[in-house]
Amino acid sequence: MHLTLPDWLDDDLRHLAEQEGRSHHAILLYGQGGIGKRALGSALARSLLCESVDPERRHQGGCGECPACHWFDQGNHPDFRKVVPEAVAAAEGQELSDDPSQADESAGAETSARGKRTPSREIRVDQVRALQSFVSVATHRSRFRTILVYPLETLNDVAANALLKMLEEPPARTVFILVADHLGRIPATIVSRCRKTFIATPPAAVATAWLVEQQVVDAAAMLAMAGGAPLAALAFSRDDDGVVAHGRLLAFLARPDSEAALATAEALGRAPPGPSVRWLQQWLADCIAQRLTGRIRYHPTQSAAIAGLAGGARLSSMMDLGERVNDVRRSVDHPLNPRLLLESLLSAYADAMSVSTQAPFDEHRPTAVR
């Protein structure tokens, strides 16, 4: 597998690849989720393994013609390991269904052969320990050994300790490429052992043009909804069920009432509630931003509806609900009952936004004459 690296990452790749592993044995790429950091990490690994004599070609993510590049693209370079949670490996296997060799690369054949249990969302300690034997023998080829790990936030505590030990006593000619969205969720001991490299979110015009190239309809709206992260926008645009669910939720949010809250929760509660809660969170963030600053971020095409709703509701009610949704989002992975959770949140939203039942003035709005 070799993904074409989105062009906004070209300079980052060049800068990292030119160091040829000299600057540090552990490179931590961090920045907003959904902007291409994993593809960048993969391209960097490929460039460190590439055996072209031409440094220019190596630094562009590998020449694509040498044996090393071919092995890497087929997912079986002997000096490369990718460590990701099983759930991520499974999702990538689906996305890359034309290239099944990648599907179970990192989860390990042993675990994937165990049958139908739910794929782990964590990087487990045995995945990290398996690296010990990988790094304890000489490299197969003349270049580097590279280990790509993501998302770093999913290391469980024991696995994080095992990785820390390796970072503290770095094996020879080995480069760790670690990828994270949230530095705050990674043990400081690990962060301190890495060379941190911030990867910036591309400008909206660049990201929108790229989405248009990928044949995404409504590219600008999709990008806004994804908080400016183009790969997240692309993934969402290809998720037909998600697009339908999102449309259904927005229709309710734009014209809320308590009966519609129940019907919407019923419809959306058949799927895991994570996306719905995130969309509600973004919508509330826009309502609150509209009220406080007059500017919104996620729903530019719904600005009239948001202005109307936000102007009529109490700011304190919106903020209270916003906080509650933030709390729910932190623990949304294991809700007892998605429908009940959404019923409760959407009913609270309908109450908070209902103009007719609110007092005609707002405690946070300056009052003119008393």
Ligand SMILES: [Zn+2]
């Ligand atoms: Zn090559």
